[in-house]
Amino acid sequence: MISIIGVLLADGLYEGTNWLILHSDSFVLHTIITLGLAYVFIFLVLRVMNKKAPK
Numbered sequence: 001m002i003s004i005i006g007v008l009l010a011d012g013l014y015e016g017t018n019w020l021i022l023h024s025d026s027f028v029l030h031t032i033i034t035l036g037l038a039y040v041f042i043f044l045v046l047r048v049m050n051k052k053a054p055k
Contacts, residue, residue: 002045010037
């Protein structure tokens with residue numbers, strides 16, 4: 001579930017950035033940036049969840 005949300009947020013962030021700055025229609029660039037942003041988002045969410053977990 002977290003990965004799906006991460007990809008959707010990353011895709012939305014890329015689309016906004018592309019519309020404002022990049023103006024690119026490259027599928028490869030879209031895929032690489034979206035997956036990179038999703039990876040970062042998922043990593044941060046899991047890191048926060050790990051800190052909140054009782055030990």
